[in-house]
Amino acid sequence: MASPTLPVESAAPRAVPPSGDAITFKDVSISFEGKAVLDGISFKLAQGEAKAIFGVAGSGKSTLLKLALGLIKPDAGHISVLGQEITYMRKEDLFEVRRRVGMVFQESALFDSLTVRDNVAFRLTEEHDISDEEIERRVTEALRFVELEHTLDKFPSELSGGMRRRVGIARAMITQPEVILYDSPTGGLDPVTSNTIIELIVKQRDVYKTSSLMVTHRLQDAFTMANHQFDPQKNEMRKLARGVRNDIPMTFMILRDGKAIFDGDIEELIATKDDYIREYIS
Amino acid sequence: MELELISPIEVAKEKIQAVQDYTLLSLRSLANLVQRPLYLADTMQQADSIGVGSLPIVVLTGLSIGALLALNSANTLQRFGGITLIGQLVSIGMVTELGPLITGLMVAGRNASGMASELGSMVVTEQIDAMRALGTDPAKKLVTPRVVATIFMLFFLTIIADLLGLVGGNLVASLLFGLDIRQYWTSAWQILVFRDVFMGLIKPVLFGFVISTIGCYYGMSTSGGTQGVGRSTTQAVVASSVLILIVDFFVTKLIFAVLGYR
Numbered sequence: 001m002a003s004p005t006l007p008v009e010s011a012a013p014r015a016v017p018p019s020g021d022a023i024t025f026k027d028v029s030i031s032f033e034g035k036a037v038l039d040g041i042s043f044k045l046a047q048g049e050a051k052a053i054f055g056v057a058g059s060g061k062s063t064l065l066k067l068a069l070g071l072i073k074p075d076a077g078h079i080s081v082l083g084q085e086i087t088y089m090r091k092e093d094l095f096e097v098r099r100r101v102g103m104v105f106q107e108s109a110l111f112d113s114l115t116v117r118d119n120v121a122f123r124l125t126e127e128h129d130i131s132d133e134e135i136e137r138r139v140t141e142a143l144r145f146v147e148l149e150h151t152l153d154k155f156p157s158e159l160s161g162g163m164r165r166r167v168g169i170a171r172a173m174i175t176q177p178e179v180i181l182y183d184s185p186t187g188g189l190d191p192v193t194s195n196t197i198i199e200l201i202v203k204q205r206d207v208y209k210t211s212s213l214m215v216t217h218r219l220q221d222a223f224t225m226a227n228h229q230f231d232p233q234k235n236e237m238r239k240l241a242r243g244v245r246n247d248i249p250m251t252f253m254i255l256r257d258g259k260a261i262f263d264g265d266i267e268e269l270i271a272t273k274d275d276y277i278r279e280y281i282s
Numbered sequence: 283m284e285l286e287l288i289s290p291i292e293v294a295k296e297k298i299q300a301v302q303d304y305t306l307l308s309l310r311s312l313a314n315l316v317q318r319p320l321y322l323a324d325t326m327q328q329a330d331s332i333g334v335g336s337l338p339i340v341v342l343t344g345l346s347i348g349a350l351l352a353l354n355s356a357n358t359l360q361r362f363g364g365i366t367l368i369g370q371l372v373s374i375g376m377v378t379e380l381g382p383l384i385t386g387l388m389v390a391g392r393n394a395s396g397m398a399s400e401l402g403s404m405v406v407t408e409q410i411d412a413m414r415a416l417g418t419d420p421a422k423k424l425v426t427p428r429v430v431a432t433i434f435m436l437f438f439l440t441i442i443a444d445l446l447g448l449v450g451g452n453l454v455a456s457l458l459f460g461l462d463i464r465q466y467w468t469s470a471w472q473i474l475v476f477r478d479v480f481m482g483l484i485k486p487v488l489f490g491f492v493i494s495t496i497g498c499y500y501g502m503s504t505s506g507g508t509q510g511v512g513r514s515t516t517q518a519v520v521a522s523s524v525l526i527l528i529v530d531f532f533v534t535k536l537i538f539a540v541l542g543y544r
Contacts, residue, residue: 069415091419099417109412111404123416128319171416 020083022047022179022211023068028077029258030063037063039258040077047178050205050212050248052222054280055255061215062106064255065181068213069103070094082178099123102172102180102210106187108164110156110171116143117152120171142170146200162193169200173208180204182214186221198224199237205248206230219281226250226266254280303503307425308495314419314426325427332393332428333435339388340439341446344376347384348447351375352454365459369470372451377474377482381444383530386489389436390522394497397428398518401501402511410502425498433490440486477541485533489526496522 023045030038037060045051055061066072067079070086078087081097089097110119120139124130143149146166156164165185172180182201186194198221205212206229216222228237229246240246252269254262254277262269262277272278352372359365401424404410413420448470455461500518504510 066411071411071414095414095417095419098415101415103412103415105408105412105415107407109408111409111412112407122418126319126416126418 020047021045021080022049022082023213024078024080025064025067026078026080028067028074028079030060030067030072030074036258038067038074038255041255041258041260042077043253043260043263045179045211045213046249047211048209048248049251050214050225051251051253052225053213053215053253053255054217054219054222057217059255060258061217061255062183065103065183065213065215068181069098069101099175100178102175102177104165104168104172104180104182104185106183108156108168110164110167112156114155115152116148116154116156116159116167119156119167120174122171123175138174139170142174143167145173145203146170160193162189162196165189165193165197166200169197169204173204173210176208177210179211179213182212182216184216185214186216186218194218194221195224199230201225202228202237203230206246207232209248222250222252223266226252300503304495304499307421307499307502308491310421311425311429311495311498314422315430317422319422321423321427324423325430328427328431329435331396332389332431333439336389336392336435336439337442339392340385340443343384343388344381344443344446345450347380347443348372348376348450348452349454350450351380351447352451353458356454356459360459365455365461366465366469368451368455368459368461369448369466369468370473372448372455373470373473374478376444376447376451378478379482379530379534381447382440382482382485382489383526385436385440385443386486386493386526386530387523389432389439389490390493390526391519393432394493394500394518394522395515397494397497398501398504399511399515401498402504402514405502405504406507406511420502425495425502428498429491429494432494433487436486436490436493437483440482444482477537480541481534481537484537485530488529488533492525492529493522496525 021044025041025043028038028041029036037058041060041064043051053061053064063072067074068081070079070081070089074087078085080086082100084097086094086097110116111122114122117139118125120142121135124135124138139152140149143152146169148163148166148170151159151163151167156167159167169185185201186197189197201212201214202225204210205225214222214225226246227240229240230236231238249265251263251265253260256276261274262272269277269281352368355371356365356368359367359371401410404413404424410420410424413423448467451470452463452466455466456463497518500514500521504514506513
């Protein structure tokens with residue numbers, strides 16, 4: 001599958017990302033069936049920042065995202081999202097916070113009984129006070145962003161894996177959330193399709209200045225995000241010159257045995273002396 | 283194969299936790315009725331799937347059970363010269379007990395399994411998590427419409443089953459034993475008192491609640507991939523069927539205690 005050209009819509013991007021922290025984890029621990037999955041994890045995701053989280057399978061990467069959305073509760077520690085402490089928040093209040101956060105799931109998690117249109121429109125339909133015309137306009141716009149406006153009436157089962165991920169991205173961004181969480185967005189995809197997905201994520205990050213937390217086991221995806229920038233004039237992702245940094249800060253975090261063993265930018269990652277990390281990135 | 287020993291205390295804790303989770307889900311499904319949004323379109327869709335979808339099997343079983351009840355009791359009644367009582371026997375049997383029970387068990391087999399497998403599949407493919415992530419409460423969007431639709435439709439399906447059971451009994455009584463149709467329907471109608479009708483109509487409401495909440499509970503608590511979906515489906519049918527029988531016994535006993543025996 002060839003990487004499609006990615007048009008930029010007329011929707012107003014955030015010129016400057018809001019200040020403050022988008023997500024804060026403080027000494028967060030959680031265990032399942034007596035096994036510690038996350039053990040005292042602390043980190044911050046600033047507004048407008050992009051952070052990639054790595055780790056081997058079972059290192060708690062997806063759990064971390066579910067904690068950030070309040071889908072599961074930690075055994076200990078505190079989690080704040082967009083300035084609100086969500087650790088012990090009531091279910092009703094959590095739904096309000098989640099409306100400001102988008103999430104792209106590992107296997108897309110599209111509702112298989114709904115068409116692409118209804119999947120992408122789901123959040124807007126649930127608002128119950130948005131006109132059908134407005135919903136249609138925003139759905140078309142979100143699907144055009146991911147180059148899938150021709151799939152409006154298809155069901156998820158009729159789409160390829162890569163197309164489902166792109167619909168998942170459109171569904172997550174339709175309300176222009178302040179933070180987007182990506183759970184292994186390129187997992188199980190071929191390199192060309194993976195590149196398309198990363199290009200969309202870079203575009204989303206650079207055009208809308210959305211804070212993003214991406215869990216992945218593919219180092220090259222995060223490196224691509226770190227050394228590329230979306231060019232709205234040429235309407236494509238381009239590589240940054242050596243030594244040039246993107247306006248959007250990009251950091252990396254590596255999980256091992258339930259702990260964060262690294263949290264820093266690309267230069268710090270390359271300069272690390274830690275044998276495990278060196279082996280991981282080599 | 284290595285056998286793993288599990289502490290009885292752990293097993294007891296798990297069971298208590300399951301009862302607590304089921305109770306909370308059931309109460310929440312009712313509490314959601316007074317909170318917006320009400321998801322009327324989803325409720326109508328479920329009512330169509332549960333009610334209209336179950337109609338053929340309910341029609342068939344209602345007719346068969348009424349006919350079989352008449353056939354089995356006719357010989358005995360005839361021996362004592364009481365064949366004219368067949369309408370009363372079918373009427374009491376169908377309205378107070380067999381109509382609600384058989385309809386409940388049929389709908390449990392068809393819909394508790396359907397709910398458990400549908401919701402279970404949504405759990406293992408992260409669709410339930412996605413729904414919560416999109417700011418929607420799955421208990422409100424998925425469970426409450428199913429509970430309301432099942433209670434509502436089971437009530438009417440039971441009335442249909444009762445009526446068709448009487449028709450089945452009538453066919454046997456008239457065609458095989460030569461009983462007058464008017465005599466059959468008059469005796470079937472006259473024997474019924476308020477308590478019988480009340481008992482026959484309160485049961486489907488309770489059974490509908492049991493079927494839908496058990497189906498949804500097992501679906502929502504599915505774990506372990508596709509194998510887990512299969513396990514949840516089986517458990518939902520078994521648990522709802524057993525619970526229907528238990529509820530049936532206690533409701534019958536309670537109504538007799540409160541309104542008196544015949």
